[in-house]
Amino acid sequence: MASGTGSSPPPETGAPPVAAAATAEEKLEQAVEGAEEEEDAFDIPSKNASHDRLRRWRQAALVLNASRRFRYTLDLEREEEKENLKRMIRAHAQVIRAVFLFKEAGQKNLGESYSSIKLETLSQRFPVDLKKLTMLNRDHDTFIFQEVGGVRGLSDLLKSNLNKGVSPDEDELLRRRDIFGANTYPRKKRRSIWRFVFEACQDLTLVILMVAAAISLSLGMATEGAKDGWYDGGSIFFAVFLVIFVTATSDYRQSLQFQHLNEEKQNIQVEVIRGGKRIGASIFDLVVGDVVPLKIGDQVPADGILISGHSLAIDESSMTGESKIVHKDQRAPFLMSGCKVADGYGSMLVTGVGTNTEWGMLMANLSEDVGEETPLQVRLNGVATLIGIVGLSVAAAVLVVLWIRYFTGHTKNSDGTTQFVAGTTGVKQGFMGAIRIITIAVTIVVVAVPEGLPLAVTLTLAYSMRKMMQDKALVRRLSSCETMGSATTICSDKTGTLTTNKMTVVEAYFGGTKFDPCDNTGMMCTSVTALLIEGIAQNTNGTVFRPEDGGAAEVTGSPTEKAILSWGLMIGMDFKDVRSKSSIIHVHPFNSEKKCGGVALQSDTEVHIHWKGAAEILLASCRSWLSTDGSVQPMSSSKHREFKKWIDDMAMSSLRCVAFAYCPCEPKMVPTESLDKWKLPEDDLTLIGVLGIKDPCRPGVRNAVQLCSIAGVKVRMVTGDNVETAKAIALECGILDTKDAASEPIVIEGKVFRDMSEAAREEIVEKITVMGRSSPNDKLLLVQSLKRKGHVVAVTGDGTNDAPALHEADIGLSMGISGTEVAKESSDIIILDDDFTSVVKVVRWGRSVYANIQKFIQFQLTVNVAALVINVVAAMSSGDVPLNAVELLWVNLIMDTLGALALATEPPIDNLMKRHPVGRREPLVTNIMWRNIFIQALYQIAVLLIFNFDGKRILHLQNESREHADKMKNTFVFNAFVFCQIFNEFNARKPEEKNVFKGVTNNHLFMGIAGATTGLQILIIEFLGKFFDTARLNWRLWLLSVAIGAVSWPLAYLGKFIPVPVRPFQTYFKRCSCRRKPRQDEEQGGRS
Secondary structure, eight states: OOTTTOOOOOOOBTBOOHHHHOOHHHHHHHHHHHHHHHHOTTOOOSSOOOHHHHHHHHHHSOOSOHHHHTTTSOOHHHHHHHHHHHHHHHHHHHHHHHHHHHHHHHOTTHHHHHOOOOGGGSOSSSSSOHHHHHHHHHHOOHHHHHHTTHHHHHHHHTTOBTTTBBOOOHHHHHHHHHHHOOSOOOOOOOOOHHHHHHHHHTOHHHHHHHHHHHHHHHHHHHHHOTTTTTHHHHHHHHHHHHHHHHHHHHHHHHHHHHHHHHHHHHOOEEEEEETTEEEEEEGGGOOTTOEEEEETTOBOOSEEEEEEEEEEEEEOHHHHSOOOEEEOBTTBOEEOTTOEEEEEEEEEEEEEOGGGSHHHHHHHHTOSOOOOOOHHHHHHHHHHHHHHHHHHHHHHHHHHHHHHHHHTTOOBOTTSOBSOOTTTSOHHHHHHHHHHHHHHHHHHHHHHSOTTHHHHHHHHHHHHHHHHHHTTEEESSHHHHHHHTTOOEEEEOSTTTTBOOOOEEEEEEETTEEOSSTTOOTTSOHHHHHHHHHHHHHSOSOEEEOOTTOOOOEEESOHHHHHHHHHHHHTTOOHHHHHHHSEEEEEEEEETTTTEEEEEEEOSSOEEEEEEEEHHHHHHHEEEEEOTTSOEEEOOHHHHHHHHHHHHHHHHTTEEEEEEEEEEEOGGGSOSSOGGGOOOOOSSEEEEEEEEEEOOBOTTHHHHHHHHHHTTOEEEEEOSSOHHHHHHHHHHHTSSOGGGTTOTTTEEEHHHHHTSOHHHHHHHGGGOOEEESOOHHHHHHHHHHHHHTTOOEEEEEOSGGGHHHHHHSSEEEEETTTOOHHHHHHOSEEETTOOHHHHHHHHHHHHHHHHHHHHHHHHHHHHHHHHHHHHHHHHHHHSSOSSOHHHHHHHHHIIIIIHHHHHTTOOOOGGGGGSOOOOTTSOSSOHHHHHHHHHHHHHHHHHHHHHHHHHHHHTTOTTSOHHHHHHHHHHHHHHHHHHHHHHHHHHHHOSSOSOTTTTGGGOHHHHHHHHHHHHHHHHHHHHOHHHHTOOOOOHHHHHHHHHHHHTHHHHHHHHTTSOOOSSOTHHHHHHHHHHHHHHHHHHHHHHO
8 A cells, every 4th residue: 555554564584573672661552552452342353253252343333224234244143043953953863873773783673664675666767765765864774775785786776887877868867856856955035125125124214214204294285285295205205215225226236146156155066977987067966876986075965875985084073063083884884965075085876965865954954144244344333333423423413403493493494584483383383393303313314324334345245256256266255355455475385276287297217217208118028017007097096988989088086196197098008907907905095294195906816005106205115126127126325316316306397206116015914804994014115116297387377476576465385295396386486586496494395394393483484485395284384373473374275184274374265176175165265267366366356345445435434524514514503404304315325325336346456466465453544545535525514614604695696585595505505515426436446546537437337326326416406306405506506516526636636645644543542542541550550
C-alpha cells in the first residue's frame, strides 16, 4: 500500500530486534495493546475459532435484522444439533453391530435365518436382494458374506468382474442406478426468493417504517381524503418495498453462487475400473458392482468389500467417532463410505451407495450447508456496531429536538404557519406530525446503521470465489480468501506445482554403464533385464492397459510411476505377463519419510525383495551391485563414489533420481503368520541401477515467482527430492539466485533442520529458501517456525502426510490433480490445475477482497457522515430536515446494496501486487481513507448546508411562493446530494491512485449501476414528485446539481497530494488509553 497504509513484512534475521530498542514504557504499552486486542470481541482467528469466541461477537454486535445479518455465519445451535445427530447415528450403527457380534458368539446356526438367499424371490436382473445387501453393509454380517461365497460369489451375484469391473455401457450403469440407487443423498431444497424477501422484511427499522407508513396512510386518507391523503404513507411503503426487493434479489443471487460452489466441493473425483480400464469418474457416478482402486489418502467412496489389499489401513473416525486405525484384510473385509485410507493400497467391490450407506444416511440428515464467518466479516460487524451506536444516538437526539420544537410551536409549515398550537391543533393532526418526526428519526437510523456492511464481505467473497474458480482455485473456507491477501511467505512443493508433472526417463545407469539412448538395454543379459522388469511391474501402484484392438498401451498411476512404466514398455516389458509369473507376498508402501517402497515376490522357486526409491538413500543400503552380465559385485568405496557422482550429476541437471535394488530371500525366512507385521529386509541390498527422470519447469513460473517477490511475498521450495535437484529447479524457477545457490542455510536438507533445537530453527528459518529431502514433519516444523517469527504462511501439499502442515498453516493449498482427499480436506483452497501461477492468482484475489471492502467502507462512511451531519444540523437549527424519509431510503439503497454491488465486485488490479502484504492487525480504515472521507464529507456538508440555509437566494427563488421555493430548494439539495454520491463512487474505486477512471469501462456491473442510479434519480425528480415530495428542476438546476457532484473528482485528485502520517490514526487513541491504564495500575499498586 501507499504511505500510511502499508504493513511491512516481518524483519529479516540480522536486523536489530525491536524489543531490544524499546523502552520499558513502550513494552508496557505493547503489552496493554496486546491485552486490548485479545479482549476485542470482534477479533477472531482466521482458522479454528472456538464457539465461545464466535458467541462473543454475536452478543456484542448491534443488529437490526438478525436473520439477514447472520445468514452467512455459522449457526452455532444447529452445529451442536449436528454433532448430537452424528453421535446418535454412530451409536445406532455400533449397537446393531454389537448385537450381531453377540448373536454370532452364541448361535452357530445364525446364518440360516439371515443368509439363505432364495434366488427365485429376487430380482430377475440381479439375483441379490437390495435389503439383504444393505444389511450386509450396515451390519457387517459375516454369515451372509460367507453364504454368498465371499467377495467372488458376491461379485457374480452383482454381475461384476473383480478384475475388469462392470461394463462402461451407459444403459448398464443406468440400470444399476435404478435398481440399487445412485451414490447421492437428498439435498436441502433450494430457498426461493420469497424466503429472502421475508428475511429482508424482518429488519426492525423497516418494520417501524411500515407501521408508521400504515398509520400515516390511514390518518392522511381520513383527514385529506383518499385522492391526496395516501401520498405520504404510500410513498414510504413504495420506498420500503423497493429496498426489500433489491436487497432480497441481491441476497438470492449470492446464495445461488454459494450453493454452486458447495456442490463443486462435494464432487470428488475417483478412479474406477470399468471394462478392464482405469478411468476417472465423479463420486456421484459410482454404481453397485464397480471395482474401485484405493490408495493412501483416498476417501472410501461407497460401502464395499475388500477384493485385495496390501497393508491397507482405514481411518474410520468419521463414522465411529473413534480415532482408531483399522487394518483391513480378508478376515475384516468390510469398508465404510466416508472413511479415509490411512496406509497401503488395495481394491474394493462397491456393494452400497447413497442413502443405503451409513455415510449417506448421515449426510442426508446433515445436508444443510452451514455458514462460516470470516475475520473481516466479524471486524466489519464491529465497525457497523460502532457506527450504529453513533447513528442511534444522533437519531434519538434528532427525535427529541424535533418533538420539542414541534410541541412548543417552533416548527413551521411551508406556508409559514405554525404546525402545532397547543389547544388549537386537532389530535389527529398532532398525531400525524409526531408520526412524521418518528419516521424521519427511524429513517436516519436506516442510513446510519450500515446493516449491509458485513454482508458486503460475503458479496465480494462470492464474486471472488466464482472468479477464482475460473482461475483454477476452489475455495473450501471463505476466510482463506482474506488471509491470502496477508500472506508473507509461500512454502511450495516442487513436483507438479513448480514443474509440469509430465515426467519422462531421460538417463539410465545400469550394470555400471550409462545407456545411450536411455532405452538401449541390449548390452544387459536377459536375466538382469528380467529382474529389472519384474521390479518395475510388481513394485508399482500404476497399471498398463492394452486395448483389445491393439492400440497404444494406456499407462495410469502417479507421474513418476507412469514415467517408469512407460520406460519399462520401451525396454520390452509385458506388464500382464510379468505380473502373472509371480505373486505378491507382502508390500511396504512408498513412505514419504523413508522415500522408498518395497515388495516381496514369490515365484515358483524363489522369493525376491524389490526396492525402489530415492537414489542416494537406496545406495546407502546397498552392499553390492549387479553388473550387465548378471554377476553380483561387491560395493567398494570407489564404486560407491562413482554411483554417487552419477546421481549428483543427474540431480544437478534437475533430474529426479530413482534407484532399483533387490535382495534374494530364503522362502523359510518368510513368516507364515502375522505376515502384515513382517519388516522387509532393507540393509543388505544389491543395486540394479538408477533412472534420471526429467520434470520440466512450468511455463510462467519464473514470472510468477518474480511477481511474488515484488509483492513482498517470499517463495520457498520444500521438496522430498535430492537437494541438488531442488537447487537446480530453484535456480531455473528464479527462487534462488546463482550467488545464493551454494550457501547454507539458504539451501538446507530436511534432516539438518529437523535435528536443530527450536531456538536454532527460529534463528535461521527466515533465511531458508530451499529445503530438500524434506519429510512432511519437516514441512510442519518449517511452518511453525515461520509463524512464530510473525509470518502469515501459505503452504502447498498433496500427500496425506502433508495434512498436519496444511492444517497448521494460515492458508493450506492442496493440489486438485495429484492431491489426496485427506490433503484436500485439511486444506483451505484447492489448486485445481496444480500450477504455481494459480497460487499467485489466489494471492491477487485475496488482496482484491480486502481492497474492495475498503473501497466500500470509504464510500459508505462518506455517505453516513454527510447525511447524518446535514440532517442533524438542519433539524437542530430549523426544526426540519432537507432529506425526507423516502429520499433517505433511496440514499440508503444507493449506499448499501447498489454501492456494495458496484464496489465489492471490482476485479483485481496489477497495482495490488506492487504493495506489501496487508498486516493482520492493520486497521480497516487507513489514514489515506480517513483523508479521503474527511475531504469529501466536509465538501458535501459545507456546500449542501449552504444551499439548505441560503438556497432560496442563491437559486433565485425569492419570487416563488414559500411552499414552492422550499420544495425546490429541498429537491435541489437532495439531487445534489445523490450526484455527490454517484461521482464519489468513482473516487472510491481508487482510494490511493490519482487516476480514478483507469479500467472503469472494464467493470460493466459498476458502469451499469452508476448509469441505473443516474437514470432512476432523473425518474424520481421528473416523474415521481408526488411519491418523493419533490419538484421538477429546470435545466440550470440540473446542471448545477451535476456540477456540485462533479467537483468531487478534482477535489479527490488534489486531496491525494496531501501527505498522511505512516502511523495509523487509531493508535493515537490507543496510546492515550495505554498510558492511563499503567497509571491506574501504579496507583492501585501504591495503595495495596
